[in-house]
Amino acid sequence: xxxxxxxxxxTDPFHAQVTSWLFGTSVTTLVLLVAGLKNPTVRKRYLAAxxxxxxxxxxxxxxxxxxxxxxxxxxxxxxEEHLAAVTEAFDAAKMWLKTPYRFASDxxxxxxxxxxxxxxxxxxxxxxxxxxxxxLATYGRCEHVLxxxxxxxxxxRYAKGYRRFVADLGITSFADLxxxxxxxxxxxxxxxxxxxxxxxxxxxxxMSSVI
Numbered sequence: 001x002x003x004x005x006x007x008x009x010x011t012d013p014f015h016a017q018v019t020s021w022l023f024g025t026s027v028t029t030l031v032l033l034v035a036g037l038k039n040p041t042v043r044k045r046y047l048a049a050x051x052x053x054x055x056x057x058x059x060x061x062x063x064x065x066x067x068x069x070x071x072x073x074x075x076x077x078x079x080e081e082h083l084a085a086v087t088e089a090f091d092a093a094k095m096w097l098k099t100p101y102r103f104a105s106d107x108x109x110x111x112x113x114x115x116x117x118x119x120x121x122x123x124x125x126x127x128x129x130x131x132x133x134x135x136l137a138t139y140g141r142c143e144h145v146l147x148x149x150x151x152x153x154x155x156x157r158y159a160k161g162y163r164r165f166v167a168d169l170g171i172t173s174f175a176d177l178x179x180x181x182x183x184x185x186x187x188x189x190x191x192x193x194x195x196x197x198x199x200x201x202x203x204x205x206x207m208s209s210v211i
Contacts, residue, residue: 001027001188005181010174015143018166021177022140025069025184026133028191035195036202043118043134047127053194056201061194068187070169070180071132078168079128079135085161086139087116092158093142096150103141132169139165 004024008017029049030040036052046065053062066072093107105111115138122131139162146155163172171177 001031002185005184008177008181013143013147014174015140015147015162017174017177018171019137019140021171021181021184022069022133022136024181028065028068028184028187031191031195032198035198043114044122044130046133047122047130050130052198056198058194058197061190064187064190066129068184069132070171071129074129074132074168076123076126076128079123079131082135082139082161082165082168083116083119083123083131085158085165086119086135086142089139089142089146089158089161090116092150092154093145096154097145099145099148101141101145101148103144106138107141107145136165136169 001024004020004027007020008024010017012020026045029045032049033040033045033052036056038048038052041048046069049065050059050062053059063072090107090112094109097104097107101107106115115134119131119135119138122128143159143162146158166172171180
């Protein structure tokens with residue numbers, strides 16, 4: 001988590017800065033999932049964290065994780081708008097992709113059922129806030145491809161939608177990202193406290209089942 005946050009650099013493209021912050025922030029869910037002996041999944045990490053925290057009576061803490069990401073107040077309608085923008089960027093990036101990229105398979109026909117259709121499924125069933133993490137991660141990968149391989153006018157066209165998406169999470173500049181990274185770092189002791197409580201409760205359950 002800290003490696004992601006520490007890799008946010010002003011000299012990097014904006015989408016790379018945001019992606020480092022995004023993953024650094026979202027790994028808070030994985031700490032809790034591992035503490036609860038749950039699969040630290042990728043796309044559904046927030047949904048899985050919500051289910052885990054509900055199991056341990058800590059849904060109040062889940063809302064704080066969403067606040068940290070900036071999507072606690074995200075509406076379904078707004079999430080649908082961002083899905084539409086990501087879908088357009090996805091189709092463009094898939095067409096322009098030429099330079100080797102380690103996430104190229106995610107921006108492909110094979111990756112579409114997960115990146116696009118999977119996000120749409122979450123939104124349609126009311127888990128629109130839980131869809132935000134992977135939607136933005138996908139958009140960031142599309143931005144990487146477009147910046148590498150597409151002409152400037154195409155890059156600018158999809159960069160506008162990306163910046164609107166990120167602005168909805170409260171980020172419009174590198175200074176915002178610095179502030180949000182600092183916020184995550186300050187929050188880490190609380191994440192660890194909840195993780196330890198989950199581990200203790202889980203151990204107690206195991207002992208009870210043995211007895």
